[in-house]
Amino acid sequence: MIPRRVVARSSRPSNFISRYTSCLRHHRSVSTETSSGSSPVAPKGPLIVDFDEQVKLAASEQPQPSIVPQTRAPGKPLTKLEEYQHLKAAKHASDQIGGILEDHYKPHELITNPPYPRDITLELLLASGAHLGHATALWNPGNQRFIFGIRQGIHLISLDVIAAHLRRAAKVVHGVSKNGGIIIFVGTRDGQERAVIEAAKRTKGYHVTERWVPGTITNKDQLLGDQKLRLLNNLDEEIKLTPEQKLRLKEKLAASxxxxxxxxxxxxxxxxxxxxxxxxxxxxxxxxPLENKTMLQECAQYRIPTIGIIDTDVDPTCVTYPIPANDDSLRSVQLIVGILGRAGQEGRLARYEAEAGRMEELKKQLKRQEEAARIQEEIAEKAQVHKDAEQAASESRQRELEQESLLTIR
Incomplete structure (x- = not known):
């Protein structure tokens, strides 16, 4: 862990010490002299200060060239405003001595509050030690395009390359999560469990922290055939049965x-x-990737895309989207998996927003269809009323003609 950084802010010690000691000496001499018999004794009980009078007194006094008040003649008591000015001057002098604690590394924040993909900076990668590789004797020649140089027998990975590949991997995770894909985080080393679990929770995915069981992908029906499969909607909620569907399913199962x-x-x-x-x-x-070669081979056999942290001693062709970085540093791994988890979280929230917009559009469309159906019903009702009125008028006209014909016959 990087120790706390303390930045000292001070001028020449002699100036501050002399100003501070003189101020304290003057304040001490005034306080001892005011307690003598020649000076008025301060009243006992609570002190009542007339602030209006003190403000007028401060306005009438000449401004001091320095914040440290000038010394007064011995024996003359200080006013409350002058005592306040002395205390402020002493505080100002003492505040210039010492240091200020800047922001420092907090290990738990990379797990509880990891940065977003847009927050990737070279300073952040450098502080996490992501650029440190292995000894030059252990390097894999396929990583030559990722290596920046050599220092003290250790390969250094280029920070620009790390940032570029990490952003690309974050976009891949964002796209898969946005389309509702299944994401698995695999980290089987000591210390990676908590970061892996938190990243899987953010993406609503799955994680493997103990050991990858060989055949989980190639022999999945025999290993996972007894597991129940549930159907989820785009909001990651289980689809519920309607009472009619539930009754039909019961009848079908009862018949079988x-x-x-x-x-x-x-x-x-x-x-x-x-x-x-x-x-x-x-x-x-x-x-x-070094400890999970079997898993990577199974993924390659079924063309499942993979993302992996590739150190200088790992073959970068074993994964689809390599991230050249230090896989031995726990801080570097937590940073990378936290960023990928945040990318999956953003993709999942984007899917939720798209689904909410789609549902809102369906509601509007259904409302428009209902409104159109209502208007058609009103038009049909008006046409029927008009038709009934015309039929009644024709019938009444026919009766009148029949009555007139009977009158003419008579």
Whole structure:
């Protein structure tokens, strides 16, 4: 951990010490002399200060060239305003001595409040030690385009390259999360568990912190075939069954199992039946590729994109989107996985906003359709009323003609 940085602010010590000691000496001499018998004794009890009088007194006095009041003749008591000025001067003199504590590194903030992709800076990567590689004897020649130079037998990774690849990986995570893809964070080293879990929570994804079980992707139906699969909407909520759908499902299960419909238990959410093929992830983020080569091979076999932290001793072609950085520094790993988690969170929130806008548009469209149907009904009702009125008028006219014909016959 980087120690706290203290920046000293002081002028020449002799000036401050002399000003401060003279001020204190004068204040001490005045206080001792005012307590003698020749000077008036201060009244006992609470002190009542007339602020209007003090303001007038301060306005009538000449401004001092320095904040430190000039010494007065011994034996003459100080007013309350002068004592206040002496105390302010002493405080001002003492404040110039010492240091100011600047912002320092807080380890927990990279987990609880990681930076966003837009906050990626070279200073942040440098402070986390992401540019430190391995010894030159352990390097992989495929990382030559990422290396900036050598210092004391250690390869240094270019900060510009780290920032560019990290931004690209963040855009990939943002796009997968926005489209509702399944993201898995894999970090099996000591100390990575908490950061991996927090990043998975932000993206509503999944995490692996203990050990990658071989065959999780290639042999998924045998390993994960007994797991229940639930259907989620674009808001990551389980789709619930309507009462009609629930009744039809009960009748279907009762007919297949030859049981009473009332005894069949059905959950309120839509579920896929047992035996349905297991789901593969859409993106895998690996924080330590050297320990998870089996996982990377399984992803490559089924063309699942991967993101990995590639140190100078790792082959960059083992992942789809490499992030050249120091994978041994816990602070560097927490920074990278925190940024990727934030990118997934932004993509998920963008999906929620798009879904909310789509639902609002559907509501408006349904409202417009209902309004159009209502207008059509009103038009049809008016046409029917008009038709009924015309029919009644024609019938009445026919009756009048019949009555006139009967009168003429008579």
């Amino acid at each position: 199992t030859k049981k009473d419909v009332n005894k069949v238990q059905v959950e309120n959410t839509v579920q896929l039946p047992f035996g349905h093929p297991a789901v593969r992830p859409d993106l895998v983020i690996c924080l330590n």
